[in-house]
Amino acid sequence: MADSTTTTDRLPPAVRAEALESLLTERGLVKSEVLDGFINRFVNDVGPMNGAKVVAKAWTDDDYRAQLLADGTGAIKELGFAGPQGEHIVVVENSDDVHNVVVCTLCSCYPWPVLGLPPEWYKDPAYRSRMVREPRRLLSEMGLDLDDGVEVRVWDSSAENRYLVLPQRPEGTEGLSEEELASLVTRDAMVGVAKVSAA
C-alpha cells in the first residue's frame, strides 16, 4: 500500500502467521491437526444456530426462560453449548419497552458457544464507538428503527461478561414448533441489531 508509512517494514501477516506456527510447532507447543480442529469447529460446528436453539427453547418453556435469565452459562450448558468465551454469559431480554444491544468497545468479546465468532461489523471501530455514542441512530442505519418510547440498553462486553440478547418472539408464531422457531432466529437479533420476524 502506497500510504503505509508505519508498517512498511512489517511483513505480510500471512507469512508472519506461518512463521510463528512453524516456531511453535518446532517447540512442540502447537500441532497442526489441533489448529485444524479449532478452525473446523468454529467454521462448521459452532455458530448462531446454537444460540437460536437457546432462544427458541426460552420462548416455549417459561421455566427454562427464567433459568436462562438467572444463569445464562448454566442454562446454555444444559443444551450442550459450552467452551471458550462461554464462561460468563449474561442473557438480557427484550420487551415492548426495552431493547438491548451488545458491543465490545475495547476489542471483540463475544459469546462464542452460542454465536460462533463475531462478524466483521461487530469488530469494526465504527460499530464499537458509535453503538455507545449514538445507538439509536446506528441501529436505524443498520435497519432497525425503534419507537421513541423504547429504552435502548447498550451492553459493553468485558473480560467478565459476554452478553446474549433474548429477542421478542414475533407475533403470528403461536403454532410453530421449537425447531421451526429456531429457524427464524438470526445472529443479528441475538446481538440486538435486528428483530426476529415471523417469516
Added chain:
Amino acid sequence: MALTLDVEGPAAPPRLNGELVFEEPWEGRSFAMAAALADGGLFTWDEFRDHLIAAIDHWESAPVGEYRYYERWQEALESVVEQCNIVARPEVDELAAAYAARPPGHDHDHQHHDHSH
C-alpha cells in the same frame, strides 16, 4: 479442510449469515494458535485479550490504511508469546522474511504439504 478455502467456487465453505468466518486461511491459523495456546495454559485468555486491546488501540490511535481485525490479532499473538518468553519477535521476523522471499506460489504448496498429514 478449512485451509483449502475456495471462496467463490462450488467448494465454498459454509457461511454464517452470509459471511465467511475467516476471509483468508492465515486468519484461521492465527485464531487457532491463540485458542490452542490459551487452551494449553501457556497464557490466559485475559492476557491475550489485554494484548489484543493494546494492538487495536495502537492502530486506532494512528490509523493507516483499512482496518484489518486479524492483523491486529496476529500482532497481539506475537506480542503475548514474546512477553511469555515462548517465541521472541526477531525469530518471527527472520523466518517470516525467509518465507516472504520464496518464489511466488511456493507458500501455497508449502501450506498444503504442512497440513495434509
